[in-house]
Amino acid sequence: MGITDAVSGAATGGQAGPATAGAYVAGKEIVGAAKNISWILLVLGVFHYIIRITSGASAITLVFSLTLCFLGVYALSAKLDKDRKGRMAILIPVTVFFVWYFVFGANHNPQFLIIFLSIFFGISMIFGLFSKGSSFEPEMYGFLPALFFFLDVGLIPFLIRDLNLPITPLMQNLVLFMPWWAFFGLLTLPSEASDNKKVNFLVTIFKVVGILYLVLVIVAPSLPNVGYDDSLLPSVGELEEAQANFRAQSPDLENPGWSNLKCIMAGRFTDLPVCIQERQENSQLEAACKQKGxxxxxxxxxxxxxxxxxxxxxxxxxxxxxxxxxxxxxxKAEIKINKEQLISEYDPEWGYSAEINIINPSKQTFKAAVLCDFTDKKNKKVIDGNFDSSSEFEISEENYGETFICTPAEELDGSYTLNMTLRLSGLTTESYLVRAFMGTEKEIEEMTNQQVRETKDEILKEIKSANIAAQSFSAKDFARINYYFGHTKSNVVIEDKKPLPVLVLTLENLGSGQVTKLENYELIFPPGNFDFSDPSCKADNIQNLNVKKKKFTFKQCRLEDFPYSDLQLGDWRRETMTAVLKYDYQIFKKVQISPNQEKISLIK
Amino acid sequence: MKLIKFLVIIVLFMFLLGCGSSSGPKQGIQNFKQGYGSLDVRFLDNSPPEKIYQGSKFKMIVELDNQAAYDLEGGQIKIMGVDEKFFLMSSPLTNDFSVLMGKSLVSPSGEKIFVEFDATALNELFENAERFQNPFFVKVSFDSVFEFTDTVCINPNLYEVYDSGCKVQPKKSYSGQGAPVAVTELESVIYPSSAGTETEFRILVKNRGSGKANLVVLEGGKLGNQELKDCHFQNSVKDSQGKKVLFYKKKQEDLLICKLFLRDQVSYETTLSLDFSYNYEISKKHQLNMYK
Structure with missing residues (x-):
């Protein structure tokens, strides 16, 4: 019996009874609800989400998203009980956003933004004038569809491309795995979405959860210690591993959101980031001491x-x-052990297979070796493991995958830890640092100190507009050299003034494995007179360094002279430096095995 | 029907207005020494190209068009901020030009030159980067001059009731002398002193161009054929006898005060002329976009 049948049946009064009346009421609910554009938006939003997840972003999904955006305007105006004029007012910020995003390419230059926002404000005022102020409220609401559109299609590329932000996988997935338009449809549903109380309750719950999710997405980029981890669209497994690593590194770190809240409650609005940083640091110190007992x-x-x-x-x-x-x-490098072989009935004589996968995007050539052994959990005896084929190989291709079978040298019976080690030798990682060198020689002798300062300020503004990062950067390899070069850690401008800039080199282990050996490093400077107090600053063999720590500074030098003495006040140069690190790395995989010879012999 | 006729009349009227008076042959000599003409600096279209591909050579061509009424001398054009890890500059980053003629009868549209910078986009783009954006600046500095001339009324008789001479205009404004730095206001103050009557000219010199004026120097001043010896800038640099001033970034103006003791007792009109020289700097931002 269809819905319309139920409705017409009830209307004609044929076969009256509780079942028919119930069907009639349900039918009326559904028809009534279906009429509500919010439900349409919700359904289409889910459909749009499925298309995006299955076939990825495309022109179709973009057009679909645009359509849903305008549908969202209608839904919002219906929710707010706005007439045609109100809808027009809601459309203003949406249109302004589209112009900014598509026509001006999301230009975030402050000078442009000032002019653009002034024009928007002017248009808004004109509307406000004609509507006697009643258009302001719907205009404010109009930012919502624009925000959702931005979240749906534009936020990730904008953050990466335009703001050069290495956003976290968490952030990526929070934004990418959310059906934004379905959620918008949900938000715009009336409070009495249906006559069914349970349905209304569920709708309300989802609305609340959705709003919290939205707040988190907006606030998350500003949360410190979520980390500048990144990768290109990670899989869910990678995300979990990253989160697990993060948790392993800082198990008792105070939740950054909680630190945020505590600082706000303490009234530290003016130095909120500093307060959060302090709380994070203190929680880390306390955790370390608790661990010590x-x-x-x-x-x-x-x-x-x-x-x-x-x-x-x-x-x-x-x-x-x-x-x-x-x-x-x-x-990337990964060791995967076949889990089926970890059961007690598995005979170790057959060998344990380890799948080695190495991703080498830059096709650098290096050596690799696989090692294995078994540690008896009772007596800590280490039993060697042998491979059936050569476990040493050279890699120069982009993708390497091979399975190695590790067989114990002795019979195993009991509980053991199978230790698989992948050793990589001769790896190279480059990291880059950009700096601006500013002249200080007065061209005009009559300049006063204030005029010199003003000129410098102008140049600093110019340099700032070049968006030079204070920190060094690299790809996400296993380890790298972090370095800064300047008068202070965060200052990207180097002047000919005392004290001259320092160069600080720090080694950081980025992966979950271990740096086993540091071969050497080299700093490649641009043409210029870059002489340091210690000649080994630019290049050195660093084989004697203790590499167990995750991060440690191994070199600090001061520049002897400003490298560009011919630069005059008002002139500046932008230069990029490269640090090349050669090192060996190893990653581990440990699994517990408990071969039971009794069970094994029964099977045999 | 009436409405259509009315509309047709309005349209015709607008056409007539739009046409305006015909620009027949100009009477007399065109005065170039007005307004705030300056050096126009711009990059030629596609130089540098919108998209520069790795491993390709390209040119940056800067057009320098002197729209001032005076020659520019001692010019220098510099490129700043290009990252040489990604772009190799084959040409020196600094180029000099000696003279760039201003607007005159000989050259009514001013002299224009093109300065070329050759460069190569190196194959240094990061593996995963689709493009590399390198904002940079071109800075042009030069020395030039400008002259200010105006007829002023000198009336030493402050209390003369029946004045048969000229009328002193206490304050006058000007719309430039054909240079970015200009005299914009002139205030004449006449007051009695112990030895007679003294006149004081308070001349506001201001940078009205889009660049930055640095050193401004009063090279000479005359009132009629009398040299103005007592002239000084309010914020003059030390040891310059008040003749030099260095403009601040924020305050690109200064007041020049010239005093003269009046010998005559009758009012008269005469010419006040001042010669200035200045150093100027114009900066333009552009961007190199390297693609794979």
Whole structure:
């Protein structure tokens, strides 16, 4: 029995009864609801999401999104009980947004934004004048469809391309895995979306969850310590691994959102990022001391945190860096062990297979070796493992995949840890740093100090508009050199003034494995007189360095002379430096095995 | 019907207005020394190209068009901010030009030159980068002059009731002398002193161009055929006898005060002429876009 049948049946009064009346009411609900454009938007939004997930972004999904955006305007105006004029007012910010995004390419130059927003404000005022102020409210609401459109199609590319932000996989997935238009349809549903209380309750719950999700997406980029981790559209598994690594590195770090809230409650609005950073650092210190066994509130705990702080202060002098996917795809290596072989009935004599996968986007040539052994959990005895084929090989291709079978040298019976190690030798990672060198020689002798300062300020503005990053950057390889070069850590401008700039080199282990050996490094400077107090600053063999720490500073030098003495006040040069690190790396995989010889012999 | 006739009349009227008076042959000599003409700096279209591909050579051609009424001398054009890891400049980053003629009868549209910079886009684009954007600046600096001339009324008789001479205009405004730096206001103050009557000219010199004026120097001044010896800028540089001023970025103007003791007792009109020289700088931002 169809819906219309139910309705007409009820209307004619034929076969009256509770079932028919119920069907009639349900039918009326559905028909009524279907008429509501919000439901249409919700359904189409889900459909749009499915198309996007299955076939990816395309012109079709973009046009679809545009259509849904305008549908959203209608839905919003219906929700707000706005007439045609109100709808026009809602359309203003949407149209302005489209002009900004498509015509002006999302230009975020401050000077342009000032002019553009002034024009928008003027148009808004004109509308306000004609509507006697009643158009302002719907105009404010009009930003919502524009925001959703931006979230749906534009936010990720904008953050990466235009703001050069290496956004986290978490952020990417939060934005990419959300059916934004379906959610918008949900938001614009009336509070009494249907006559069914349960349905209304569910709708309300989803609305609340959706709003919290939206807030998180908007706030997340500003949360510190979420980390400048990145990759190109990671899989869910990679995201989980990244999150697990992050949690492993800082298990007791205070939740950044909680730090944010605590700082706001403490009234530290003017230095909110500083407050958050302090809380994060303190929680890290406390966690380290708790791990050492100190109890919070004791004198020993206080001493411990002081010691930790001193250690951290040393690290604070270290250079930071970030990775960006624009340099190249990250180098990856993975060991996968067949889980089916981990059961107790599996005979170790058959060997344990380890699948080695290496992704080498830049096709650099290096050596690799696979090793395995078995550690008895009871007596800690290490039993060697042998491979049936050569476990040493050279890699120069982009993708390498091979399976190795590891057989124990002795019979195994009991609980063991199978340790698989992949050693990579002769890896190279490059990291880059951009700096601006500013002249200070007065061309006009009559210049006063104030005029010199003003001229410098002008040049600094110019340099700022060139968007030079303070930190060095690289691809997301296994390890790299972070370095900064300047009068201070964050200053990208180098002048001919005392004290001359320092160069600080820090080694950072980016992966979950271990740097086993540092071969050497080299800093490639642009043409110019780059002489340092220590000649080994530019290049050195660093084989004796202790590489166990995740991050450590291994070189600090001061520049002897300003490299461009002919630069005059008002002149500046932009230069990019390259640091090349050669090193060996290894990654591990440990699994627990418990071969039971009794069971094995039964099977045999 | 009436409405259509009315509309036709209106349209015709607008056409007539739009045509305006015919520009027949200009009477007399065209005065170039007005307005705030300056050096126009622009990049030629497609130089540099909108898209520069890795490994390709390209040119950056800067057009320098002197729209001032005076010659520019000692010019220098510099390119700043190009990242040489990505772009190799084959030409020097600094180019000099000695003289660029201003607008005159000989050259009514001013002299125009093209300065070329050769460069190569190196194969250094990062593996995953689709493009590399390198904002950069071109800066042109030059020395030039401008002259200010105007007829002023000198009336030493402050209390003369029946004045048969000229009338002193206490304050006058000007719309430029054909250079970016110009005299924009002139205030005449006449006051009695112990030895007679003194006149003070308060001349506002201002940068009205889009660039930045640096050193402005009063080269000479005359009132009639009398040299103005007592002239000084309000914020003059030290050891310059008040003749030089260095304009600040924020305050691109200064007041020149010239004083003269009047010998005559009758009012008269005469010419006030001042010669200035200045150093100027114009900066333009552009961008190199390298693609794979």
């Amino acid at each position: 100190y109890k919070k509130g004791t004198l020993a705990f206080v001493d411990c945190t002081k010691e930790q702080k001193e250690e951290e202060a040393k690290l604070a002098y270290s250079a930071g860096g970030f990775y960006t996917p624009t340099v190249k795809d990250p180098m």
